[in-house]
Amino acid sequence: MPVDLVMIGGDFQAVRNERDLLSMNVPAKYREMHDFHKYYSGESTAPYLTIIIGGNHESSGYMQELYYGGWLxxxxYYLGAAGVVNYKGLRIGGISGIYNQRSYKTGHHERLPYDNSTIRSVYHVRAHDVMKASLIDNGIDIFMSHDWPAGIEHFGNTKKLLDQKKHFRIDVKNGTLGSPPAMELLKRLKPAQWLSAHLHCKFVATVDHEKLEAANGATKQRSSPEIKNPDEIVLDELEDTNHETGEIDISEDIDSGETGEIDISEDVKGETDIDANTTHDEATPVIAKKPLAKKTDFLALDKCLPKRQFIERLDIDHEPTSDGLQYDPEWLSIVRCTNHLFTRSHALHQAHPRTLDELQALRKMVKDDYAWVKENIVDKGKLDIPNNFVQTAPVYTGADIHNVSQQKQLPKYKNPQTEQFLRMLDVPNKL
Structure with missing residues (x-):
């Protein structure tokens, strides 16, 4: 069968030229040009439409140009720090980067040239982008995150995972493997399929949302609640006298400090209840409702190396609509109504809704903005994402990358795609 679409869950790199290597957080010995520069320069063309999210090994300067998404x-196509698009009837969303508790509530403060700190924090997931994704009300067919949702290991074959990755054992036992915000989004959005990467192994799981919500209700009565899969294996049953113990060393997989204490029984730390229900005003136009999935199939894949399980074919039943890649009306409404909350400050973010009333008010703003999106974009036939790729940085000319450390990082470039997107939504560019 033909391939319609390729999805890549991060660490795509998107290195345009040798100086882009300096804005990517990898040791010098791993700086390589690989093949992306050929697609960027036009020497080659991707054979299939490809949708990606960012991970923790990216050409971060280029990713920042396309914070709202766009053609690399x-x-x-890059979904941006967070984004949703539609392709042939499939609703595809994602959030880029990895979780770090220290950076989570700050603004997108990083600016070129990056220093030893910001070259790492630039790819950390922010509460602002999780908040935007949590406002999605309609069903998602596929959602992507680079790191795994916290606790997802308990919804699959935990024993097999720990046999393969023994150094995960301490994190799994302590409940510190994965991203708490990603799990909160999985619980809230209930997508049919969730795709991840980052931990360099293949893993499958299924989250039954009815069972999970039942477990949620039971554990909320405890003094120290935590969500567990009702079908989960007790980790102590997996202990044996021969397993390896000691310090965890997964520095090649996860940066130190990327994980934090997990409490997946509550909503995202510092945020309000993102599972609140709202009702639609009959006078407000409403996008056609796509139902939430009753179960989420989770799939994580390995590194893209020989003899590793890094690729999987998915056959997804859906109702084909348009042929091309399209903006998602609900997501456009969310971007438009939350743009004023975007900040480049290093300070902790204080502008997000913190009470149920504030959250309800924000949800009403999304509905109000959908009326604007429908009138100015949907009804005018402007949902098709334009093929407006523009080279912003110089193309690679074959320079010796071994001397790249003696050069400076690329300057900040304004990307016409970002400017065109924001003009379409009639909101200011705060980047």
């Missing part, structure tokens, strides 16, 4: 090269 012809036929290669």
């Amino acid at each position: 090269a012809p036929n290669i």
Whole structure:
């Protein structure tokens, strides 16, 4: 069967030229040009439409140009820090980066040239982008995150995972493996399929949302609640006298400090209840409702190396609509109504809704903005994402990358795609 779409869950790199290597957080010995520069320059064209999210090994300067998403090269589309698009009837969303508790509530303060700290924090997931994704009310077919949702290991074959990755054992036992905000989004959005990467192994799981919510209700009565899969294996049953113990060393997989204490029985730390229900005003136009999935199938894949399980074919039943890649009306409404909350401050973010009333008010703003999106974009036939890729940085000319450390990082470039997107939504560019 033909391939319609390729999805990549991060660490895509998107290195345009040798100086882009300096804005990517990898040791010098791993700086390589690989093939992306050929797609960027036009020497090659991606054979399939490709949708990607960012991970923790990216050309971060380029990713920041396209914070709201856009074409990294012809036929290669980046969802941005967070985003939702539609393709042939499939609703596809994602959030880029990895979780770090220290950076989570700060603004997108990083600016070129990056220093030893900001070259790492630039790819950390922010509460602002999770908040935007939590406002999605309609069903998602596929959602992507680079790191795994916290606790997802208990919804699959935990024993097999720990046999394969023994150094996960301490994190799994302590409940510190994965991203708490990603799990909160999985519980809230209930997508049919969730795709991840980052931990360099293949893992499958299924989250039954009815069972999970039942477990949620039971554990909320405890003094120290935590959500557990009702079908989960007790980890102590997996102990044996021969397993390896000691310090965890997964520095090649996760940066130190990327994980924090997990409490997946509450909503995202510092945020309000993102599972609140709202009702629609009959006078407000409403996008056609796509139901939430009763179960979420989770799939994580390995590194892209020989003899590793890094690729999987998914056959997804859906109702085909348009042929091309389209903006998602609900997501456009969310971006438009939350743009004023975006900040580049290093300070902790204080502008997000913190009470149920404030959250309800924000949800009403999304509905109000959908009326504007429908009138100015949907009804005018402007949902098709334009093929407006533009080279912003110089193309690679074959320079010796071994001397790249003696050069400076690339300057900040304004990307016309970002400016065009924000003009379409009639909101200011705060980047």
